[in-house]
Amino acid sequence: MQRPWLTPQELRAWRAYRDLTLVLDDALDQQLRRESGLSHLSYSVLVFLSEAPERRLRMTDLAAELKIARTRLSYTVSRMEEAGWVRREDSAGDKRAQMAVLTDVGLAVLEDAAPGHAAMVRAAVFDRLTPEQVHAFGEACEIILAGLTGPDRPTLPTELPWRR
Template identity: 70%
Template sequence: MQPRWLSAQEQRTWRSFSDLSLVLEDALDRQLRHDAGMSHLNYSVLVFLSEAPEQRLRMTDLAENLRIARTRLSYTIARMEEEGWVRREESPGDRRAQLAVLTEAGMTALEEAAPGHVALVRSVVFDRLTPEQARAFGEACAIVLAGLTGPERPALAVDLPWRR
């Protein structure tokens, strides 16, 4: 079967998106490391835990929310425990599951990191787009993400990261 090559416009769009993904993730990570002493992944863990009921989530649910492999999350949580930002607890009613729990120090670290992070996101993304462009960008991202994670996603050689 002949591949469906990208058109010149599709290739430009794809490369712009690919470059954006790499450079944006690097910029977010560098800003957070410089200003708050944490990685973008650490920040994301703190955000999800801060928004969770009782500021705790099952590790498997947290991995899914972060879209990362459970082994990577386990390593990340171990490092964050050393900082005092999170702790692990056994899950009541399921001895096989563990919970990640946000500590007071973790909430303080998040509150201190958030203003700089939001300022960067606003300056590099939302201040450069009209409200209509921002809405369309969000919709396009959601459509592409659903194609990779939703029920109609293509059969891939490996499973989604959080199921590995």
């Protein structure tokens, strides 16, 4: 029989992680908004598109990369289109699919925002850890993520957000 409650050590680690994710996401969002006028989500959209072949991704694939619902991505991309940072195109190979494409303006916005964002991530996370801790942190995150998104993931009451 499984233990229903977390051990004191597990509870400490869980609460630290929970609080960290909330505070870190807010800090990154505030830094990006203050210095670049971007939300953390918009910045992430620009990053994934900049790394994609021809700076374009299917909207469904972009939602999966971002781990967000397709409706939230659609709303975000609409706002980014208004700013001229991305555009949507019909997919040449699949009439049902739309592509999100990073514009030259969007790439310039990303290139302007990236140094401040990287400095914030470094100061908030990596400057506080030893190289061994960075390795362990990355490994732990990868293991947990694979457990939630891989073939052995737990059964959830609803589908993962990007598949909804």
